[in-house]
Amino acid sequence: MELKGYSCIGLEQQPKTKKQIxxxxxxxxxxxxxxxxxxxxxxxxxxxxxxxxxENQYCKMISIFMRTNYFRKQDKxxxxxxxxxxxxxxxxxxxxxxxxxxxxxxxxxENTNFVKLV
Numbered sequence: 375m376e377l378k379g380y381s382c383i384g385l386e387q388q389p390k391t392k393k394q395i396x397x398x399x400x401x402x403x404x405x406x407x408x409x410x411x412x413x414x415x416x417x418x419x420x421x422x423x424x425x426x427x428x429e430n431q432y433c434k435m436i437s438i439f440m441r442t443n444y445f446r447k448q449d450k451x452x453x454x455x456x457x458x459x460x461x462x463x464x465x466x467x468x469x470x471x472x473x474x475x476x477x478x479x480x481x482x483x484e485n486t487n488f489v490k491l492v
Contacts, residue, residue, distance in 0.1 A: 391431060396492065397421045404443075404487035411440070411482055412475055414491055419474040423467040432463035436470060438477040439492040446487070454481035 397418040405411055415438065426433060437457040442449055456477045460469060482488075 392429065395422050395425045395431075395433070397425075398490070398492040400490050401488065404489060405491075406485065406487060408479070408482050408484075411488065411491070412478055415474050415478045416471055418491065419470045420467050423465055423470050426465035432465050433460065433470065434463040435459050436473050436477065437492075438474060438481050439490075440481050440488050441490045442487055443489045449487050450485070452483055452486050452488075454483065456480045 399414075399418070401414075405414070419436075422433075422436075435457055437455065439453070439455045441453045442451050444451060458473050458477060460473060464470065
């Protein structure tokens, strides 16, 4: 870009590649069921893989974070987080889903009112 014949701002030819892709939602109702949580994790993992493929990228690590509503002090509070390294970089939904479901089983706690999944 020029201003009166002088170069003032360099233009980036290619956008920088992302270091991470996040799919995150807050549930409209409390989630206490592992089966429902697995469905949500599967949906989020699928969306993340779609984003990876759209950007021609691969992941080599995934993370799962679940938390309760910290504004409801009467509820048992919990913030669970786990990560795992994948065997090889991938954007294949099946590989990511398998790892995500294993992490979900590790993080999920029975009788806990989850409101957020990242």
